[in-house]
Amino acid sequence: MSGNPCWRRQERFGTNVKEQILRLFKEANGQFVSGEALSEALGCSRTAIWKHISELRAQGYQFEAVRRSGYRLLATPDIPYAEQVKAGLNTQRLGCETHFFETVESTQTEIHALARAGAPEGTVVIADEQVKGKGRLGRSWHSPPGSGIWMSVLLRPKLELQRCPQLTLVAAVAIVETIREQTGLPLMIKWPNDLLLNGKKVCGILTELRAESDCVDYIALGIGINVSSASFPSELADIATSLSIEQQGQAPLRTPLIKRLLEKLEELYFLYVEQGFSAIKPRWEAHALMLGKPITARRVNSATLQGIAIGIDEQGALLLRMEDGRTEHIYSADIDMG
Amino acid sequence: MSGNPCWRRQERFGTNVKEQILRLFKEANGQFVSGEALSEALGCSRTAIWKHISELRAQGYQFEAVRRSGYRLLATPDIPYAEQVKAGLNTQRLGCETHFFETVESTQTEIHALARAGAPEGTVVIADEQVKGKGRLGRSWHSPPGSGIWMSVLLRPKLELQRCPQLTLVAAVAIVETIREQTGLPLMIKWPNDLLLNGKKVCGILTELRAESDCVDYIALGIGINVSSASFPSELADIATSLSIEQQGQAPLRTPLIKRLLEKLEELYFLYVEQGFSAIKPRWEAHALMLGKPITARRVNSATLQGIAIGIDEQGALLLRMEDGRTEHIYSADIDMG
Known part of the structure; x- marks a missing residue:
């Protein structure tokens, strides 16, 4: 978990010319870069450079072209293209393959296919639109174009099966801390997988996995955030x-939010892998809705329970204090107030 | 879990003509069936019947054809073709789609693909040969043609994630009881997934699954039995x-062994789903190797432990009595004597 961050490794081994062009413009910091300099740095003809710049324009990048001075990058679109997400991303693994x-x-369907084909831990799939966005228990997730972060991250922890639900909680903490830091909005976590603002859902997490009966093969961590809807x-x-x-209509840009989220998620994931769930638990509880409140837990395959939510256990299960004083551990349920 | 067994439903709704032909011969009990009777019962021409009989011959079925009497089935090959496995199979779900x-x-790769495409619970994949047979933890399973039962069964229980390892134990009991009943051989279970005869592996179980973080989507139960190697x-x-x-060279026929195994597996699976693991546990322990013996448990992601194997808990974890008197619960490990 040390070494060069992704984008530096990318710089050495990257073969995607468009990513390299964008990095050169980023380094030029708003100044002109000559076609000759681009052609030399990338080892391709000026015609090829011109073709790549045209493609970038079609994606929403704005360039000024001045004879003898070269090109100047004026504006980048807020569409989380892989090149944009990876440029300057300060992670070791997450997002290295995007x-x-x-x-x-x-995005879950795509990440599952990549995982089966052997994609490395940290592979990320981002979409501008999902036509069949997935929620928990076969529900759908509304994911219209341009309005949110629809993203899946591939993780390959050496994890016993019964610890997997903890990763949903790790992701919840990463998202809450990132959005609070970037926007100041008082996001709260509703166990197990929803993030709420003023009682309404703004983000959902879908953790799916493939495993042998006792240990995990891979985890597909799906994240949906309603950004500018x-x-x-x-x-x-x-x-x-x-x-x-x-x-009031002010939405953060998606691309920097995704970058910060991947960095935070990696930080907490590495912390979890190294130190276990106890390192995450207090940070989860600090943002948890409903603690100390009466709730109803509708379980998938057993009786509905009512009680007071008093916290989570070391496995990530919700603890429910019952009327008779017993404590129930809830592994899987839909939760409502009251 | 009631209603007509598979093969009866098949009779009403089945569209596979070869399966229907074989059933008619089975019902004729070694007597002649006329081409006219076959053609009438199946609603197809005598030329079509003749073509199907030719195909069955190519698969190893032996027919006697006598002018004016019709056809008589003399011998069926011991290759577990779907038609053969399904003929007379006394199950509600397992094997209905084979x-x-x-x-x-x-066969695991095939059953995963079928599961993703929505195949129903009980779908079975059988192969005469596997060129990349899978064992636990990425190991391989030697599966040459004609010599074993290489089979995968698709299950879709409503099960919390942490209970999944129990299904490996349910399958182990089904296999042990079936083989003991069919051959008298004193098979024993080595926790968690191997079946041994005289200390050597004769059968392995590979339980893989796809799940959301808290509940199972499907289970791919892989079974490999060395029959006639x-x-x-x-x-x-x-x-x-x-x-x-x-x-001493006497091997049971594969096809009837598969049928009996599917029937027993369904019986125990339904029992497990209805009554929980406690209904299975004593039957598992009755055939368990190493109980009361000193063992070494090499765990995937934590320290190796030595102690006395004293049983399994309600989750299916192996209980290890340590030297200091504590009991450790082993969820995932390789086990050796001593």
């Missing part, structure tokens, strides 16, 4: 919100 | 054996 899609069924379909209007709605 | 392959990489590659000769080797 795939961007304009439209996918679901201005409204929701009527059936979601009462239960969903976006960062933009909660900030 | 796929046979001459050669596959691994006469010898093993040198690296396996000391640790592997077959039913045939242990019975």
Whole structure:
């Protein structure tokens, strides 16, 4: 867990010319870069450079071209293209391999396929739109184009099966801390996998995995964040919100938010792998909704329980104090207040 | 869990003509069936019947054809074709959808693909040969043609993640009880997933799964049984054996063994789903190797432990009595005597 961050390794071994062009413009810091300098640095013809710049323009990058001076990057679009996410990303593993899609069924479907094909830990799939975004228990996740972060991260921890639910909680802490730091919005965690603002869902986490019966093969960590959605379909209007709605139309840019989130997620994931869940637990509880409150837990395959949510245990299960004083450990349920 | 067994439902809804032909011959009990009767019962031309009979002959079925009397089934090959396995199979779900392959990489790979495509619980994949048979923890399983049962079963229980390892133990009991009943051989279970005869491995179980972080999507239960192998590659000769080797060359037929195994597995699986692991535990312990003996448990991601194996807990974990009197719960490990 030491060594050069992704983008430096990328610099040495990267073969994607567009990524390299963007890095050179980033280093030029708004100044002109000559076509000759680009062509020399990248070892390709000036015609090839011109072709790549045209493609970048089509993706929303704005260049000024001045005869004899070269090109100057004026503006980059807030679309989380792989090149943009990876440029300057300060991680060891997460995002080193990043795939961007304009439209996918679901980023989870893509990351599962990559995982089966042997993709390394830290591989990330980002989409601008999901047409079949997945939520927990087969539910759907509304993911229209351009309005959110629809992302999946591949993890390959050496983890016993029963510890896997903890990774949902690790991810929840990473997202809450990142969004609070970037926006100041008072996000709270609703056990196990939702993040709420003013009682409405702004983010969901879907942790799926493939395993042998006793140890994990891989984890597909899906994250959906409503960033700039201005409204929701009527059936979601009462239960969903976006960062933009909660900030009077001010939404953070997606690309820097994704970068900061990957950095934070890696930091907490490494901490969890090295020190266990006890290093994460107090940070989770610091942002938990409903602690100390009466709740109803509707369980998938057993009786519905009512009690007071008093915390989580070392496995990540929700602890419920029952009327008769017993404490129930809830491994899987939908939670409601009251 | 009631209703008609598979093969009866198959009779009503089945569209596979070869399966229907074989059933008619089975019902004729060695007597002649006329081409006209076959053609009438199946609603197809006598030329079509003749073509199907030719195909069955190519698969190893032997027919006598006598002018004016029709056809008589003399012998069926011991190759577990789907039609053969399903004919008369007395189950509700297991094997209702059965796929046979001459050669596959691994039946687990096939069952995973079927599961992702939505195949129903109980779907079975059987191969005559695996070229990349899978064992636990990425190990391989020697699976030459014609010599064993290489099979995967798809289960879709509503199960919390931490209970999944129990299904390996349920399968172990089903296999031990079936083989003991069919051959009298004193098979024993080595926790968690191997079945031994005279200290050598004769069968392995590989339980893989796909899940959300708290509940199972599906379980791919892989079973490998060395049935008629006469010898093993040198690296396996000391640790592997077959039913045939242990019975002086007498091996049971694969097809009836698979049928009986599917029936027993379904019986125990339904019992487990309805009554929980406590209904299975004593039957597992009745056939367990090493109980009361000193063992070494080499764990995947933590320290190796030595102690006395004293049983399994309600989760299916192995209980190890340590020298200082403490009891350790082992969730994942390789076990050796001593």
